[in-house]
Amino acid sequence: MERIIVCLKPVPDPKQWDEVSMDPETQTLIREGIASVINPLDKHAIEAALSIQGVLGGEVVLLSMAPPSAASTLREGLAMGADRAVLLSDRMFAGSDTLATAHVLAAGCRWLGDNDLIICGNMSIDGSTAQVGSQLAELLDLPNIMHVIDLDLGEDGSMVVTRKIEHGFARLRGALPLVISVRKELNKPRYTSFTGILAAESKEIKVLSNEDLKISPEVIGIDGSPTKMAGIELRRFERAREKLDGSVDEIVESLAGRIYQYGII
Amino acid sequence: MSGDMNGIWVFAEQRGGELHEVSLELLGKARELADEAGKKVTAILLGHDIRSLSQLLLNHGADSVLVGDDPRLKTYRLIPYARVMASLVHTYDPEILLMGATYMGVELAPRVAAKVRTGLSAHCIDLRLGEKGQLLQVVPGWGGGVIATIACPDHRPQMATVMPGIMKALSAIEREDTVKEIEIDLPEKGLGPEVLEVKREKPDQLPLEKAEVVVAGGWGIGSQEDWKMIESLAELFGGSVGATRPPVDEGWAEEGQMIGQSGKTVRPKLYIGIGISGVMHHVVGMDQSEHIITINSDPDAEIFDTSDVIVVEDFRKVVPKLIDEIRARLKK
Numbered sequence A: 001m002e003r004i005i006v007c008l009k010p011v012p013d014p015k016q017w018d019e020v021s022m023d024p025e026t027q028t029l030i031r032e033g034i035a036s037v038i039n040p041l042d043k044h045a046i047e048a049a050l051s052i053q054g055v056l057g058g059e060v061v062l063l064s065m066a067p068p069s070a071a072s073t074l075r076e077g078l079a080m081g082a083d084r085a086v087l088l089s090d091r092m093f094a095g096s097d098t099l100a101t102a103h104v105l106a107a108g109c110r111w112l113g114d115n116d117l118i119i120c121g122n123m124s125i126d127g128s129t130a131q132v133g134s135q136l137a138e139l140l141d142l143p144n145i146m147h148v149i150d151l152d153l154g155e156d157g158s159m160v161v162t163r164k165i166e167h168g169f170a171r172l173r174g175a176l177p178l179v180i181s182v183r184k185e186l187n188k189p190r191y192t193s194f195t196g197i198l199a200a201e202s203k204e205i206k207v208l209s210n211e212d213l214k215i216s217p218e219v220i221g222i223d224g225s226p227t228k229m230a231g232i233e234l235r236r237f238e239r240a241r242e243k244l245d246g247s248v249d250e251i252v253e254s255l256a257g258r259i260y261q262y263g264i265i
Numbered sequence B: 001m002s003g004d005m006n007g008i009w010v011f012a013e014q015r016g017g018e019l020h021e022v023s024l025e026l027l028g029k030a031r032e033l034a035d036e037a038g039k040k041v042t043a044i045l046l047g048h049d050i051r052s053l054s055q056l057l058l059n060h061g062a063d064s065v066l067v068g069d070d071p072r073l074k075t076y077r078l079i080p081y082a083r084v085m086a087s088l089v090h091t092y093d094p095e096i097l098l099m100g101a102t103y104m105g106v107e108l109a110p111r112v113a114a115k116v117r118t119g120l121s122a123h124c125i126d127l128r129l130g131e132k133g134q135l136l137q138v139v140p141g142w143g144g145g146v147i148a149t150i151a152c153p154d155h156r157p158q159m160a161t162v163m164p165g166i167m168k169a170l171s172a173i174e175r176e177d178t179v180k181e182i183e184i185d186l187p188e189k190g191l192g193p194e195v196l197e198v199k200r201e202k203p204d205q206l207p208l209e210k211a212e213v214v215v216a217g218g219w220g221i222g223s224q225e226d227w228k229m230i231e232s233l234a235e236l237f238g239g240s241v242g243a244t245r246p247p248v249d250e251g252w253a254e255e256g257q258m259i260g261q262s263g264k265t266v267r268p269k270l271y272i273g274i275g276i277s278g279v280m281h282h283v284v285g286m287d288q289s290e291h292i293i294t295i296n297s298d299p300d301a302e303i304f305d306t307s308d309v310i311v312v313e314d315f316r317k318v319v320p321k322l323i324d325e326i327r328a329r330l331k332k
Ligand SMILES: Cc1cc2nc3c(=O)[nH]c(=O)nc-3n(C[C@H](O)[C@H](O)[C@H](O)COP(=O)(O)OP(=O)(O)OC[C@H]3O[C@@H](n4cnc5c(N)ncnc54)[C@H](O)[C@@H]3O)c2cc1C
Pocket: A014, A015, A125, B143, B217, B218, B219, B220, B221, B243, B244, B245, B246, B247, B258, B259, B260, B261, B262, B263, B264, B274, B275, B276, B277, B278, B279, B281, B282, B285, B295, B296, B297, B298, B301, B313, B314, B315, B316
């Protein structure tokens, strides 16, 4: 094994999502003061990469398209044990949809050279589209498998992968190079050790801009994204909120009455 | 043969010769959009020995069906399916392509979109037509706290995935057979991972997204023992049991029973939520239910904001009596 790439997305800490508000004038989300963390499923991707590395060797490289401030999130991934990181950062990338993001990540993979395995989290917790892994694979002309819940390395350099399907699973055998997207059932991400944090300080985070990658502006950023945002609003819930009062017996009586009215019983 | 097959396409997903419900639901929506825009609906059916499914697709809203019947398509494999879909898109140039946000669709749709270099939006909760035939795709973001409208103005087809249970299938009407077989042209090699084994079990309850009544329990239920109350109540209605995340983590409920951002989206006629606080992560999966009744001992529970009928009580006092009362009424 020469190289395993883990695609990593810094996301706003889900614990702080309640603090997100919207600027009614500009229709943009205000997320100031909300910390970035590694997308939770990407930690499972890192864990998978590290355990494969443990058997087959090679280097584990973190790859992320994000603003320069994402370096600190990448550092957390390095502290888990990845060898180095590549941060793809350029104003031209801003506003990229999933296909444009996949173009940028694909360029990053090509910049790195020959890669045996590319591992993504099955979806990001903020965008939740689950589209980037498949699109990256297509742009690199590599096969891919999503919803991965188990992995076995074959002797012949192939990989036997178990993926979830409705009410069950499918097992597949694929040759490397391969792109896989993993679910949380796959493994338990290791805890970061203090020595890991210290070691991460001296690991390389290479920042590349489009000067290095030379992707056509026509396929990246807001302008290069086929999908466009046509509107955004906070979700509102309007319901009657009628409180049933009285003794428990009375409450039960009127509950049953409602259920009857709805035509259920 | 109806000529125009460049209107609205629905990918008809089948596994083992069994059509996924979401395909019929998508046909229902496609029919509505097509009637509004004066376009035709075409279903795309890939597999082997699956021709008989095309009648079902026609009866549920398709004007025509393109059938790709080939042994190599019998079991779903991403690369051959994506190749065939992309080549069909190149040949017919459809305006819109809808797919289910199933395990298969979530993997296949983005690959097809990247192949034909078009836009794709994920997990739409609504689809509407805008100006100039644009498909407006309404998607939840940020754990559902925000809804965004996405368009794909300059690329075709406009692609979207929709989770099962969101759209409504039309009731079947007999329609005439307009089925066209397509040639499958695949290389010998380079078809990606081979499938070694597929294993599926019949679920032991009605799929949540199909149930007319969903009784959901949360962390407030407190124990496996009391969880049985939730199950008994659901059973009385012939409904299904849903859950928030904590009961799944505790093992009272299965992963597939979780409702919300990382679980299922349900739109039953009646949702009863018991011992659930009403965090956005859960609410986005149930707030489109027709009627919502909630029971929570905390008078300030957030779930009440999303409720039609509210009971502020310890559920242990209410639910057993409710079960008796419903049982009595059912006997009458
Ligand atoms: C990224 C992310 C994704 C998530 N996705 C999901 C998801 O898809 N679905 C989901 O459900 N969760 C999800 N969660 C978890 C979610 O944030 C909440 O933790 C969870 O929904 C809370 O479940 P709950 O309401 O059952 O528990 P709690 O919030 O603990 O609420 C329990 C409620 O029970 C009430 N109660 C206690 N005792 C009684 C009693 N005797 N009688 C009546 N009421 C009682 C309490 O008043 C309280 O309101 C996600 C979390 C994250 C971070």
